[in-house]
Amino acid sequence: MAEPLTDDQQRAWRTFIETSWALHTHLEDDLRAQTGLSMNDYHVMVVLSEAPGRRLRMGELAGRLVFSPSRITYQINSMVKRGLVLKQPCPEDGRGQEAVLTDEGMTALESAAPLHLVTVRDRFIDRLEPDELEVIARVFDKVRKA
């Protein structure tokens, strides 16, 4: 049985989890209202836009986004229907599949990015001091490596 949280731990955890949950909801709502895209759409497009040839194997993309195989398939199929992404056989082995960001997807990302940036600044970045941002980067880097 895990030891109960101390009062300080409890306070930090509750504040973090409730606020980050609400922040995700706000980011999603703002993005959808402004662009019609979900945060999952946006994250997929950002990750693909940074990959060589704007393409990644489905498994690698799933790993980067911490998506299960069924969830990444559902997500990519939805984006294929909207013309944001293509599915193509992997050039190396011909068995696996890659997701490729289309020109239309890249254009959608470029239109959405400045709008999303306003939300990110308003709701998070511009509220923090540089030393707080440094701790945030360090803490979530440790948590990611879990």
Place this chain on the structure above:
Amino acid sequence: MAEPLTDDQQRAWRTFIETSWALHTHLEDDLRAQTGLSMNDYHVMVVLSEAPGRRLRMGELAGRLVFSPSRITYQINSMVKRGLVLKQPCPEDGRGQEAVLTDEGMTALESAAPLHLVTVRDRFIDRLEPDELEVIARVFDKVRKA
């Protein structure tokens, strides 16, 4: 047009948003596998369990959870079907409705809490130093007040 993020801001933001998104997914997956509850179920039960008489007006509950009216209605109706929550008219004005945590809901919360605690410690709390936790509490308190 918002000013682009500096490299430090960009790094902090990407690390935070990607990791907290993944953390939410892990918390949800672990909780569902262990208890059948979603994180939304869990948050509703925690908030109600701490309210006087274990009851809150739907609007107040929605505000606490940053849920839209339609989302809180959907969430509570789903919990009513599973016996975790009851909907009752507000004693004061008879028009509004309150969500009330049932004994069954309280028991479900008490069974889930120690399992959820293990995940929370493993994936977050036990990775951080006390001074880092202090910064987390301060930062997310500021962000919440947005």
